[in-house]
Amino acid sequence: MNAVLVEGQVLSSRRRGILDYVTERGVVPVGDLLERFSLSRASINRDLLALSAQGLLRRVGPDITALPSASSSGSVVYRARQAVAQKQAIAALAASLISPGDTVALDDSTTVRAMADSLSAIASLTVVTNSLGLGTRLGACETLGLIGLGGRYSPTFEAFVGMVCEQSVMSMHIDLAFVSAAAIHGLTAYHQIEEIIRAKQALMAVADSRVLLVDSGKFGNSAMNRLAALSEFDVVITDDGIDPGYAAMLRDAGITLKIAAVSLPADRALTAG
Incomplete structure (x- = not known):
């Protein structure tokens, strides 16, 4: 499957891409995500809020970091790629x-x-x-x-x-x-x-x-x-x-x-x- 479920809603391929990008790098400035995914600030904020609600990403000032659940054996998103x-x-x-x-x-x-x-x-x-x-x-x-x-x-x-x-x-x-x-x-x-x-x-x-x-x-x-x-x-x-x-x-x-x-x-x- 190319999607995972997040609180009853499908995690879009774009949000999956954002998660993968941050997980691979550890810490990513929001500005990099805006440029990488060609999104408006409102769109990236919605995506980050959804990923944060699932416990996959965390926003610290201008930076986005992957939480342990996104880079450990606990996350389906991570495990499916291993x-x-x-x-x-x-x-x-x-x-x-x-x-x-x-x-x-x-x-x-x-x-x-x-x-x-x-x-x-x-x-x-x-x-x-x-x-x-x-x-x-x-x-x-x-x-x-x-x-x-x-x-x-x-x-x-x-x-x-x-x-x-x-x-x-x-x-x-x-x-x-x-x-x-x-x-x-x-x-x-x-x-x-x-x-x-x-x-x-x-x-x-x-x-x-x-x-x-x-x-x-x-x-x-x-x-x-x-x-x-x-x-x-x-x-x-x-x-x-x-x-x-x-x-x-x-x-x-x-x-x-x-x-x-x-x-x-x-x-x-x-x-x-």
Whole structure:
């Protein structure tokens, strides 16, 4: 998608461009934005006010700065641009685990969202998700059933979270749950936001099989809150950029690790081991 939702409204390609421009540079004078995007001062002020309301940009005197949420793993706008080839290869390998007729749960992550293009070819598939962005993409697909989880909407994650989301999934039976994490430290997966973690854990709790999708750049990092031990997942899928020593440590610990070959086209992603 070329747009993200901000408080119920579509973030235009122009505002997306402004956000990208500031995020890449860190600090940008308002005058530079006026010249770069050929806007009137009134128009740029409206755009900056909208981006500020979402917590993506901040105005300090004549300068515009990117807030941490715009340049961290928390922002869909930022995450969607990171490790794109790796996510596509991981997602293709993950989709190969699904059988016709399965009911699968997909979380809000951009890694899991990359599975969307592979799902329409799987017969009689039912998808359960708390991701509005993913639900919007899959909603037009007539070959699968889509169940959207409600709750409180988080614009930053384009996802529904909270008690309503968590409780609504508890009456379901899921064949496979696909989730991602912000960081892997040792043998544990972490994420920075508690509500996002609880939504992921709710999907995992009702699933027969749990699959963790995480690109190699997240290994050896950490975030504030614990999501799960890697041993709680039936399969961990990453890409071939993972350090061989780290991969060996995971396998020695009994983790079922599958490695997607990024050097090949996504639909030919291979499994190592």
